[in-house]
Amino acid sequence: MSYVSSGQNPVVPPPAGQPQVQQKPDLFIHTGTRNSDLIYRVNGRDGRLYQAYLGTKLGSIESLRQVRDEGHPAYATFGTDNLFEAAVRATHNDANPSLELKYVSHQTENADANVSLTRIILRDPVYPFEVTLNIKTFANEDVIEQWAEIKHTEKKPVTIFNYASSMLHFDANKYWLTQFHGDWAEEMRMQESELTSGIKIIDSKLGTRAHMYQTPVFMLSLNGKSDENNGELIAGTLGWSGSFRFVFEVDEKNSLRVISGINPYASEYSLPPGKPFITPSMIFTFTNQGKGQASRNLHRWASKYGVLDGTGSRLTLLNNWEATGFNFDEKKLAGILDDTRKMGLDLFLLDDGWFANKYPRNNDRAGLGDWQENKAKLPNGITYLVKEAENKGVKFGIWIEPEMVNPRSELYEAHPDWILKLPNRPEHYYRNQLVLDLTNPKVQEFVYNVVDEMLTKNPGIAFIKWDCNRMMTNTYSPYLKDKQSHVYIDYVNSLYTVLDRLRRKYPDLPIMLCSGGGGRVDYGALKYFTEFWASDNTDALERIYIQWGYSCFFPAVSVCNHVTSWGRQSLKFRTDVAMMGKMGYDIEVSEMTENELKFSQTAIANYNRLSDVIWHGDLYRFISPYEENRAVLMYVNETKSKAVLFAYTLNTRYGETFNPIRLQGLDPSKTYKIQELNLSNEGRRNMMMSESGRSYTGDHLMKIGLNIGSATPLTSAVYEISE
Ligand code: DGJ
Numbered sequence: 001m002s003y004v005s006s007g008q009n010p011v012v013p014p015p016a017g018q019p020q021v022q023q024k025p026d027l028f029i030h031t032g033t034r035n036s037d038l039i040y041r042v043n044g045r046d047g048r049l050y051q052a053y054l055g056t057k058l059g060s061i062e063s064l065r066q067v068r069d070e071g072h073p074a075y076a077t078f079g080t081d082n083l084f085e086a087a088v089r090a091t092h093n094d095a096n097p098s099l100e101l102k103y104v105s106h107q108t109e110n111a112d113a114n115v116s117l118t119r120i121i122l123r124d125p126v127y128p129f130e131v132t133l134n135i136k137t138f139a140n141e142d143v144i145e146q147w148a149e150i151k152h153t154e155k156k157p158v159t160i161f162n163y164a165s166s167m168l169h170f171d172a173n174k175y176w177l178t179q180f181h182g183d184w185a186e187e188m189r190m191q192e193s194e195l196t197s198g199i200k201i202i203d204s205k206l207g208t209r210a211h212m213y214q215t216p217v218f219m220l221s222l223n224g225k226s227d228e229n230n231g232e233l234i235a236g237t238l239g240w241s242g243s244f245r246f247v248f249e250v251d252e253k254n255s256l257r258v259i260s261g262i263n264p265y266a267s268e269y270s271l272p273p274g275k276p277f278i279t280p281s282m283i284f285t286f287t288n289q290g291k292g293q294a295s296r297n298l299h300r301w302a303s304k305y306g307v308l309d310g311t312g313s314r315l316t317l318l319n320n321w322e323a324t325g326f327n328f329d330e331k332k333l334a335g336i337l338d339d340t341r342k343m344g345l346d347l348f349l350l351d352d353g354w355f356a357n358k359y360p361r362n363n364d365r366a367g368l369g370d371w372q373e374n375k376a377k378l379p380n381g382i383t384y385l386v387k388e389a390e391n392k393g394v395k396f397g398i399w400i401e402p403e404m405v406n407p408r409s410e411l412y413e414a415h416p417d418w419i420l421k422l423p424n425r426p427e428h429y430y431r432n433q434l435v436l437d438l439t440n441p442k443v444q445e446f447v448y449n450v451v452d453e454m455l456t457k458n459p460g461i462a463f464i465k466w467d468c469n470r471m472m473t474n475t476y477s478p479y480l481k482d483k484q485s486h487v488y489i490d491y492v493n494s495l496y497t498v499l500d501r502l503r504r505k506y507p508d509l510p511i512m513l514c515s516g517g518g519g520r521v522d523y524g525a526l527k528y529f530t531e532f533w534a535s536d537n538t539d540a541l542e543r544i545y546i547q548w549g550y551s552c553f554f555p556a557v558s559v560c561n562h563v564t565s566w567g568r569q570s571l572k573f574r575t576d577v578a579m580m581g582k583m584g585y586d587i588e589v590s591e592m593t594e595n596e597l598k599f600s601q602t603a604i605a606n607y608n609r610l611s612d613v614i615w616h617g618d619l620y621r622f623i624s625p626y627e628e629n630r631a632v633l634m635y636v637n638e639t640k641s642k643a644v645l646f647a648y649t650l651n652t653r654y655g656e657t658f659n660p661i662r663l664q665g666l667d668p669s670k671t672y673k674i675q676e677l678n679l680s681n682e683g684r685r686n687m688m689m690s691e692s693g694r695s696y697t698g699d700h701l702m703k704i705g706l707n708i709g710s711a712t713p714l715t716s717a718v719y720e721i722s723e
Contacts, residue, residue, distance in 0.1 A: 026070075028052065029106055030061055031118045031135045033142040036286040038135065039064060040074055040120065047102040049074040049122060049133075051169045055232070056288045072169035072255065075122065075133055075148065077101055078162065085199065085249050087164035087259055092127050093154045100124050101131055114139050115305075128153040136281075141301035143285045151276040161268045164261040165238065166282035171255050172222035172232075177248060178291075180215040180549050185537035187518040188215060188549025190626055192225065195250050203245035203263050207472030207488050208403065208435055209520035216244045216522050217553045219291060220258065228292035228621050229664075235294035236260065236284035237553050239306075239523035242492035243267070268485045280524050291552065292664075296618050299555035303616060307526045307558045308503075308511075311616065314531060314557060315346040315395060315463060315510060316604060319586040322538070322564040326353035326362050329377045333385060339589035340394045342597070344604045347395040347463055349584075350385065354378060354398070359408045365432045368404050369411030371450050386460040397463025397510075402450040403495070404433045404469060417478045418443050420487070428474035431516070435472055438494040439487065440479035447498050455506060465533070468515040492524070499528040512560060518546070521554065531558045531582055538586070539567030540577040541714065544631050544648055547581060548624065556635065557615035562586040563600075569714045571596050572680040573648070575603045576716035579678075580614065580633065580646050583607050599680050606677045610644050610720060613637045617644070620664045625650055630658070632708060634721075636665040640698070643672070643721040647709040660705030666698035666721075674706065675720045692719070 050071035078089035079098025356367025617635035676692035
């Protein structure tokens, strides 16, 4: 811990007739990472906590003592003198709606040489109401995690209306916000705009998931727009798998406050005495080296601390959803198991449609909730398939959607009170289904058992895809009764309770997070999941934009990309696009030509050789598809001995030429051999100029560059760059 007391502030004389009060010195609380500082000041005059500084690491924080302006409220309250958005708002037992928070104490604990946690306790001088601000710093990754704990010991519950995870302030001339919005099959569309005075809110009100229309991530550039290599910015994301809100408020002095947390929309929370309300984490990185560095910081943090087994390896797989839909039987699946092996993939993933008997799951209108093998399709059950997979030398994985129910199901008939729906209005369906009331411990037990019983019966199951295909509408929890405004918050916390319990028993099982495509992608969930399904849109052209968006915040090891039959591009293009993250297939292998099969087998072998660099390397984005008609990016391993470069030509204008691209992240003194991979007839025909086979120093590659790609629309190239 390092803090300094300034003792520099002038003592303000009291008004005539009042006793002289000794002014306490200011206290500075210093948190930060290798390259950034987040510094708080306890003002000796009023005892409040202020954010004194957030930015590039200071040579010394001594100079802050000279700054007379105390800074901005670290966690602004409602009801006293704050005229802008509040981080926290509560109504006390006596109906008093005001909150005042004064500094009490703080302490810093170092978990290890990299991670430390500073806890700052603030208390209301009039009410027994306390907030602890937590600031966890990850020095080497330049990442800061913030959350708050709110608690009180008033006699009866206190209603809290706002409960931010983090409040940050910026003083810049201009603010450029990059946000990511979307819908089903349109995830992560990137937009950048300048913030003007007043409030801009990015939020979602979906309940079961954060992400679908708006994503719980943003980049905020200070003064000017940032590019990949230049500019001061923070990249932030909320670790919460439900309704979230980011508030960006530019005030009359052009200061910006950013308040992040659970969406308080329709969610006032009745907090019993003694029970802390712990907010989810806001995770952010500050850098003065552009968006590329911000992403690399988050990737490094995520691999070690954010994604389950983020530093580990992943299974390549063949999924049957795009190839068969609900239409399969044991024989068909046995064939797909053979295909899995033939392709050289690790695992077969059986998707939706394998369960339910009274209301068989032959389409998405029935069966959800009835997790017994469908006897017509699978007379010998999952056990047989697991065994078959074993015999064929591949692993077996399975799809579930345990939080949901179809009205045509035995579960619905048996437990109408387990469902989130308004008692006196018609049911409202999305994908013909309803959400189970996970706030009910009996439902939590049910969801846990869906997974646990399946894994107990079939210990050979090596992978799960956990889907969640709808948000909340017409929501009413039979379990919560008069506390309906708790439903959004309690649902997500209940989900985490179930996942916690499952992870205690099955700590290592790879589980893919899915939500009707990429509807639930956030670091609150990724603690429990090894990877996520980025989008149902697997058209490789669209996918470049989608994957580009995710790459800003999530490491390649977590982003599942499958080669499918969507889109009209060549197999090579689709393969090269899927390869830039965690590659898989969801395609009718039996319909491939001999050439296509051979091409895919070689590509998978290439991928297996290089996946470690892709999953755990540093990402450099050179050309954005949002700025040009192509996309170029590269991963470099830690020792800079190997890199994998992906180049995609989306479209070209008549006579358009591409200049060499200067690479980054290599060792200037090393000599690298350039080898083009995944060659197909199509790839060769369209090459503008191939540097394959040549060797260059890192210095050359980074100062002069490499001629990359082709001038034909929808072509691609993958290069292995080896020391
Ligand atoms: C939505 C997912 O995104 C798809 O990949 C597939 O698993 C379907 N659900 C199955 O219903």
